[in-house]
Amino acid sequence: NAGVTQTPKFQVLKTGQSMTLQCAQDMNHEYMSWYRQDPGMGLRLIHYSVGAGITDQGEVPNGYNVSRSTTEDFPLRLLSAAPSQTSVYFCASSLTSGVDTQYFGPGTRLTVL
Amino acid sequence: AQTVTQSQPEMSVQEAETVTLSCTYDTSENNYYLFWYKQPPSRQMILVIRQEAYKQQNATENRFSVNFQKAAKSFSLKISDSQLGDTAMYFCAFTSADSNYQLIWGAGTKLIIKP
Numbered sequence: 001n002a003g004v005t006q007t008p009k010f011q012v013l014k015t016g017q018s019m020t021l022q023c024a025q026d027m028n029h030e031y032m033s034w035y036r037q038d039p040g041m042g043l044r045l046i047h048y049s050v051g052a053g054i055t056d057q058g059e060v061p062n063g064y065n066v067s068r069s070t071t072e073d074f075p076l077r078l079l080s081a082a083p084s085q086t087s088v089y090f091c092a093s094s095l096t097s098g099v100d101t102q103y104f105g106p107g108t109r110l111t112v113l
Numbered sequence: 114a115q116t117v118t119q120s121q122p123e124m125s126v127q128e129a130e131t132v133t134l135s136c137t138y139d140t141s142e143n144n145y146y147l148f149w150y151k152q153p154p155s156r157q158m159i160l161v162i163r164q165e166a167y168k169q170q171n172a173t174e175n176r177f178s179v180n181f182q183k184a185a186k187s188f189s190l191k192i193s194d195s196q197l198g199d200t201a202m203y204f205c206a207f208t209s210a211d212s213n214y215q216l217i218w219g220a221g222t223k224l225i226i227k228p
Binding site for chain 2: 048
């Protein structure tokens with residue numbers, strides 16, 4: 001099993017550009033989530049999904065979109081990048097919810113100039 | 114609102130010593146789940162230990178154990194016989210029905226193990 005994979009590992013964008021961060025898991029997990037990690041602030045939930053076709057907003061959803069067309073994939077789209085979105089982004093998956101062990105991807109370091 | 118507080122931004126201890134990381138949380142719920150996750154310099158986040166609030170017995174995983182004080186809303190992590198590989202950020206996290214079973218995270222404690 002590859003676990004949770006994320007691409008790319010690093011990305012530099014210019015303000016206003018859009019991009020998609022990819023996340024995939026091969027553990028047949030129903031629950032997937034996206035976090036951003038900023039210094040001194042821990043992890044903040046952006047969006048999450050409890051199954052294919054179901055997504056919901058987390059704590060900091062503005063400027064981001066998600067979709068879940070399959071159990072395996074949960075891409076995160078930045079619509080119009082802003083410097084405030086400079087951060088490290090983590091995708092995670094688990095069996096059903098936050099109650100279960102979260103399996104994290106390796107993260108994407110995003111810089112918006 | 115539910116919150117998780119880690120009051121120690123950074124700690125350092127000598128190899129083989131015991132270290133305790135503190136975590137407090139705020140909730141009005143009676144049933145919930147608490148976690149400690151470790152993030153080494155590689156950035157790969159992994160679960161260290163999990164505690165269910167209805168279980169009075171403190172969870173243990175090898176050299177890692179917790180001191181769960183429900184009345185005080187405290188959930189500290191003890192690392193015994195610390196090793197260089199324990200150097201990492203440690204995050205405390207909480208979830209309950211009130212948060213729709215989404216995780217609420219503390220700001221983290223940077224732990225450095227010195228040789």
